[in-house]
Amino acid sequence: MAETLVPQPASDGSAERLARIRAGLSARHSRERRFRFYGIAAIAAALGFVAILFTMILYKGLPAFTQATLEVEVFFDPEVISVDPMPVQQQGQSQAEFRRAMTDWQRQATMVNWNRIVEAAVRNAAPGTEADSRQLLSIVETNARFELRDRFVADPGILGSTARVKMLASANADNWLKGNINRDLPDAQQQLAAPARELADRLYENGHIRFAFASHIFTNVDSRSAPASAGLAGAFVGSLYMMLVVIVLAVPIGVMSAVYLEEFAPKNRLTDLIEVNINNLAAVPSIVFGLLGAAVFINYFRLPLSAPLVGGLVLTLMTLPTVIIATRSALRAVPPSLRQAALGLGASKTQTVFHHVLPVTYPGILTATIIGVAQALGETAPLLLIGMNAFVAQIPGTPLDQSSALPVQIYLWQGNENRNFFEARTSAAIIVLLGLMLTLNAIAIFLRSRLERRK
């Protein structure tokens, strides 16, 4: 610091020196201001990134929670729906035989031209439309016919009557009505033909198409043939199973191993090695755990591909270091006087730890668990390697069934060819995932403050 003031007797040249110092001072102060400005700029950049990220996700994702829904009178025309009466299980017929007869009947019901019923219903709602039947059906989601069939299979008595039915508009019609597509583009660049676009507008104007809350995002499973009806239910249940596996395995194992290392383990080479090993495991890339899962659980133990159980096991191994490290620091924060008091009154080492030290750390362990689970919930890469990126169109019944997971579903949806529609759908899925993680973290903070106050 060459410019630092040195006390000098007031003598000749002092004015000159003072001037030099003044000049240096102002330069130093402007450097100070500049440094401060860099700091503020860095914080503004960091906060700006948070703001942009959340605004973008909300802006893109919120519209996907409402969806164009068609509500029309459907006539179950006996002329179109000509099928045999539903079979009944006869005396002496084996379960398998009856199933076969039932499947045959259902196949017959599926072979009915339900599209004609849908078409008649839509034409009825918008009389005099110019759209031909292909164009007309292009604004209704393809699963509408299966919904009508399911209605009929569940209640064959509906034949010949009229019912008010809600069906989803197709993804393209939804895009068109939401204005996601430039309306001035020429026909060749539009997904829908001109008469179909006109029909969609008319149905919207006369109230047959409305934007309704898209509850099917939460209740439906993923769908390829009917993208508008694709939902998160399967992925959600898959993630739920995995989180259960993580909680059941990672918490007891993690806490017990932390207790051993912190309270019982002798300080020697081996425990030192375990310590380094755990700290390193916490920083190993998640994809390496995926490789471990693929090689050991899938290839060696022959556990099923895409199963939430395997995903849960992989995530458990990943979460374990987090739980161990957090529990250890919670144990270290317990005042030694507590241990000494218990030991002094004649409690054994085990009694001291389990009756007096561990209960004090419950808030810390709980918080660590929830944070670990939230981390595991958002993990994608290792799940891709154990086959959870497969397309699964049903809700898994057990942790051994094929399943997807929330983050993997996001990955699959962002890759869908129907970009225009699935960008919003992906953002909606991200909102759901972030909402879940935020809830988990809020619960963690709430519980910690509750439990710590009670002490």
Next chain:
Amino acid sequence: MNTALVAALLLLLLGFAYQAGWSRSRSLATTGGRLHSRPVYHGSLAAIWALVPALLVLALWTLFGTTATRAYIIAQLPAEIASQTGAALEGAIARIRQIESGFGVVGETAPYENAAAQALREFRLLTFAVVLASAAGTGAIGLWLARRRITTALRARNEVEKAVRIVLIACSVVAILTTVGIVASLLSEAIRFFTFVSPADFFFGTVWNPRFSTTGSGPSGEYGLLPLLWGTLMVAGIAIAVALPIGLMTAIYLSQYARPRVRSTIKPIVEVLAGIPTIVYGFFALVTVGPFLATLGQSLGLQIRATSALTAGVVMGIMIIPFISSLSDDVIRQVPRAMRDGSLGLGATKSETIKRVILPAALPGIVGAFLLAVSRAIGETMIVVLAAGNSPYLRLNPGEPVSTVTVTIVNQLTGDTDFASPQSLVAFALGLTLFAMTLVLNVAALYIVRRYREQYE
């Protein structure tokens, strides 16, 4: 086997054994004088003695039960069917199982099938009863032995504590087993890969073109690591270039300038960035940052692709900001206050104090944070899978698409390739490289940080 029934019986055995040990020690205490351990421990010890043998029997059956049942079914089949192999035999076994379960099968059942199903039904019942009885029997013997051991002098507490200790040790071994599992699986599969491709070609090859897996063919294609490694380093370098200045300045401002209230609001908001799943960052990069950078480049006259090393690097940098800022914040706050006050007292401005006193003192910790951040960036997967463009060529321009080690691992293992083909196995060689790189970085960082802590504590 009926899981719920077995679980209920085990619980019953547990409760009964505990009760037996407890009441026996109680009655001893009332007649025979002072007990060494409290009845709770005698009860627990009896429960351990009863439960462990029973669990062992059940574990043995789950290990060998399916094989035994299968062998029995095959033994019931007529010789000409049992001597078949492959799908025919499997189909026959499946039919028998279905008839036995009462669900029935489509078509007529042959008399031998009915007989086999009947025999299988009896076999299942019998084995279930035998396994259950032997589990209960060993449990009972264990309990009987445990109960006989109970005296006033029995050190039940010490024995229970020893059992607890064993369980604790077993749990801490899991972490070691994980590392052993990672190293063993990566090494063994990588060695299998190196039987197809020589390590020199892998580590020093400059062309990455694995081609598709064709059954029975040898190594078709070239497996050069360098393009992937280059892509990884380029993306990680861009990420660090974004994250290090922003993260470090944030940490400095928050710890040295900001008032406590500002600090306590801003710090959690910045740390929100650390909790966001990486797939969300990937989507953000793909949908927002990539197109933005492409338009920006266009207006500057530069050719930047929407999916490029730059896009992935910038977004990864955003992800790493809180990582660097909170780690550096910790180390900056550990610098003794006296050093700071001394510098300020000599007339240095705040920024001079920070630049010439605090940062040099905190440097080892910051280097540790930097190394951990690099290790994070190298191992990051989803952002680069979505936003880096997947093009494994050696290119200098960061505006062009690249591919990284992690992306290639995902690509090679998620396709329809045979697990034993070099196209799949190369993922493990890549994983081994990645693991080795991050291991070195992590251990170095941990060592530096630990030494630094010792210096000031």
